[in-house]
Amino acid sequence: MGNHDWIWGFTGGLLIGLAGAVFLLMNGRIMGASGIIGGLIDRTGWSNWAERVAFLVGLIAVPPLLVPLYRVVDTHITSNWAVIVIGGLLVGLGTRWANGCTSGHGVCGISRLSLRGIVATVFYIVAGGLTLALLRHVLGVI
């Protein structure tokens, strides 16, 4: 499948953008994964909990239906539990402080040329690139 990865990537991207378009033009909400789940966790989003839960049900239930159909999916996640815990904590903390992640800032923010969205995206990509460069190629840890 290697050479066609970009076609699958682009097609999947269109679906992600379509999801954001539906959420905006129907529900009047900006689609951000970290905000939808985070609002349920810290109680700031309890006033519209049902809408958030419905979104999460769709998000969690659809991927396993698609997996056997046409792509063999393995997340290939690391088995180093310490890396997983540190990574998870940083992702949870960081996305809530920044008030957005790849979907909120990256997709919804950049598509309306929001300064915040662009700045956030540049910073998390650069931070991610430097982290991999340092930990994989300099220290050889991950």
Added chain:
Amino acid sequence: MQRLLFALLAGGLFGAGLTVSGMIDTTKVQGWLDVFGDWDPTLAFVMGGAILPMAVAWRIAARRQKTFLDLDLPDLPSDDVTPELITGSVLFGIGWALVGLCPGPALASISFGGWGGGLFLLAMLAGMLFAPGLRAQIFGRLTQTTPRSKMEIRPLTPTYAVSPQIDPADLAAVKAAGYTTIIDNRPDGEIPSHLHTAVMKAAAEELGLAFVANPVIPGGLTMENVRIQSQTIADAPGPVFAYCASGNRCSVVWALVHAGTRSTDDLIRVPSKYGYNLEPLRGQIDALAADAAGGKD
């Protein structure tokens, strides 16, 4: 009910997109971030593909007052680049690179991600749970030490400016900028008591500024609002400064006051300089202009 169905649909499409694109595969995400290794460009195609329909959606939203389900469209988030935004994004980027999962794929892959996926999700939720408390501790202090007043005077004409909410301490600067009359377009119900009309009026009058309260209820603008604004502008001895939450309502009332005396295109274009979108009001401005023209015959 419809609202929940569309939320389910959006979530489902999002999950499908993450699966089809390969973004639930941590090696593809790390491969994209790994510029010095075996670089994998897929993520750039995913972002590009996602931004296209979303950009169209924003353009459609800009022309509407409500969604297709007749719900309110979201208030656009502010464009302030804050220390929280930068710090949060850097921490997120580090965590994202360590494991190769961001919040969407972490949720989407939970049914087949194994113990590693479950542990990552738990840690992420814990991070989210602690985020508000830690933010208050770390950035609470930062925010207090930065200067509070960020007042911005946004002139629509040389004699009429709008502004987001100001506080009493800002009035001296408004006066210094040459304004003689303040219009308060924000109902007291929306704001803390130290910004209420009575407080603002007392502070303005102390400085020798005229002060007129003309509260506009969001979505409930009346012709009486337009009449009061028009009268105040006409009677003012000098330039007028109007404020509400964002300055949007002050711009809307201004456009309606001048319907017929300036072109509708102009009335929409001028506030758009500051990001106020009056396009949905085009029909209303045209109708008022036609009324005004009819009245003169």
